[in-house]
Amino acid sequence: MGSVLVVTGTSTGVGKTVVTAAVAAAALARGRSVAVLKPAQTGVAEGEPGDADEAARLVPGIRAVELARFPEPLAPATAARRAGLPPLTAADAAGMVEKLGHDHDLVLVEGAGGLLVRLDDAGGTLAEVARLVAAPVLVVAAAGLGTLNATELTTEALRRRGLACPGAVVGSWPAAPDLAARCNLADLPATARVPLLGAVPEGAGGYGPETFRAAAPGWLAPALGGHWDADGFRARQAPGGSGRGQSQ
Template identity: 60%
Template sequence: MTLLFVTGTSTEVGKTVTTAALAATARGAGRTVAVCKPAQTGVAASEPGDLATITALAGITRTLELARYPDPLAPDTAARRCGADLLTLHETATAIADLDSAGLVLVEGAGGLLVRLGEFTLLDLARELAAPVLVVTAPGLGTLNHTELTTRALWDSGVHCAGLVVGSWPERPDLATRTNRTDLPRLTGAELVGAVPAGAGSWSPGRFRATAPGWFAPYWARRYLGTDATDREFRPVPAAITT
């Protein structure tokens, strides 16, 4: 089993759609993929959550959600408000380990790296399972500070940063976005390895699955997603990370 954790520099930066793109890329290369969302907040028991979005876009069939809370808050706060027990590090790590029949297991956090999923953060969980963490970041003004804080927390904790992905790259990037393309890797020491087009989450599943492999650098996809395709079989890496 290969583990890859996905965190964001904040909420609404494109974590879920990026996770779907990772799953679609690996699945398209013939790998079995499972996705775990330890804690889902802001949706009722009968409503579709982030895993439903990932399933629809990527076509995967194995997902795991350990806790769900109705209030749109940090999971630990939402759990306390509804009187639910907090997730523990041990039970969550064990549940993820039980997905070992999948070739690749993606674990999507809630909000940012230090948001409490229960009695622990995604950083604690990544350290417990010795898993690399991919950071999904925003493209525009303010992202340099947020991204550097996130990657610094990873480095300082001895957790490997698997790279940066811009979760919603605009069709017409402004000046800040264009300069951030260069400044993000320079300031964080982490490679910019992908960019997801803005609005891709609303695409048809067929278009999404066919296009997603081109959003990640081929060498990176081979290393972290286990793809075995040659560079020529990938669409060109987006201009967001090549020029």
């Protein structure tokens, strides 16, 4: 079975899909076959592209799979209940991960919202999916004010459950970062107790596929298959620094 990486966020809208696509692009560039699984997609109508479709648009050549879709932009358990549809369970997601793992070198599992968002009314979460498939969980964090607390809470929840966390990635690094964002580059790994493994520039989701695939390894550290240098990035972005090279 191929390797599995679960991708969660500290909240909604922090850039999980683009980070997932970037990790997929870096793996594809290294000759690995990749599948992206979105267990539960919410807030997208039938026939509209979801997060898995967006990852496949940015990174042609990967396999994208969506297990369940619910139209209202709510937690999957709530959205399923309101739609009168059967919820997706953690066991359902884990079973698909296992199937995809037999045919792919890397399976990326993108959650909905944060780590402990409920998939069903029995209390299933993305954390439970990660436990069932024995996979590490990558945390996607916001850049600015408030991210230290949210990221630390997420990594603390992972540790309490015995789940490995390779690190955190800033999902949307501003073109003009404010003081809080610049300071967070040093403070985030210290408070969350995990390494900073990348910073994706804001707007990267709007890149064309060729540009995205070429640039993605430069946003991710070697642990994620890229060549991003955390220390160099911090030095350039530190208060009083040049602020240049945001995607290097």
